[in-house]
Amino acid sequence: MQGHVDNDPLRGGTLDQGVFSEQTYTEEMERVFGTAWQFVGHTSMLPEPGDYHSSYMGEDPVIVTRHLDGEIHVLLNKCRHRGNRVCLFDRGNTKSFTCSYHGWGYTTDGTLKAVPFLADTYGDSFHKELWGLVPAPRVSVFHGLIFASWDADAPELRDYLGDAAWYLEHLMVDEALGGLEVVAGVQRYRMPSNWKLLAENFAGDQTHVMVTHASVLHVRAAEIDPRLGALPGRDVRAKGQSFAAACNHGAGAPHGLLEIRVGDAYLEHDLAQARTLGPDAEAWVRERHERRSAQLVGVGADPVPYGFHIGNIFPNFSIVGLGTALDGVGLLLWLPRGPYETEVWQWCAVNRGAPAEVRRRQREVLMEQQSVAGVFAPDDHENFERIQSNLKTAQARRWDMNYQMGIDDEAGAIEHAGWAGRVTRSLSEENQREFYRYWHELMAR
């Protein structure tokens, strides 16, 4: 039961709970978080040379810096002398980091510059240049999103993102509209769950929205969006349906996107909301729609998707809030803190080029909906608390989980025109199956 590496953890759509065990956890910190590309921040958080912020790659603390030459570095936040953290702050601007223990000092590219009593106490055998902060060997920026990997041989970030890059470029980062801008500050909270259960939830769990969050949808349907009317359909040309995409299906790092929305209902909804904010907001919503549509027609997408609402970039970077023009974009990291605990870091991004009233509304919508005190996360928290206890007790952990929804659809994807990835009905657990398939591949390497 505990061995995951020798057994396919998803035999016939059922998952051995050994993937959530303590032994597995120790190994996945090396095999998954030691190799995969991971989101560590956004360039708008580091506009000036000397700017930095703290982040994590798995359990490892990192400092993300913009050095004096403008280059971005991702450095292990561990003093090379005796292992203290050298950066103690969430964010700031500095020329150097000085360790609070014995005073070793490092510049923002990680170079060791200062060692107290160096001349008097260290001989010729000490080579300062060998004792800089450890850099992530691979750092890459995708339209402002900063990713890093500990694996010097990792594929190019764009290849790693694969099909997901298509959705991010056309339906999220909005370069043609000025790009995204992260609002200052980060929300941090704990979820009582294994990180994988949270990542897979964002990768493809449409079903729970209708059940776990039913009360929210009933009370707030009119304001939130036309989600209740979005049937998980099979025909991309039928009105008001929603879909999922398994990006990089069966090959490489899988990224699950959910609730790809098609049809005019979403635009109408956004325009009605924007009118309450004024004519500039309404004009911006129209402009956004027109620019995106033109772009998508240009790449041969027909019909043109209006947006997707939620997704997960493997392993633990989730995005939410793209379903309508007035949602802020939540950028979430599911940071593992032991097999049964996850620390969530959540940033809010808004459209840089949008009128101030739209940006304000985007922020409010995200905070009100998907945040620690929003209407959605506390419902999820309650489920995960109960699941957590059933991950570790002697009898409960013997029984597999079920991931069979939509498994018989696997023979044929939904016909769609020009969208990237493998499109399925939104009511499917294909993205979750893909998540564990690749996770297993990494664990077995």
Ligand code: FES
């Ligand atoms: S631990 Fe950092 S200077 Fe000693």
Ligand SMILES: [Fe+2]
């Ligand atoms: Fe949820």
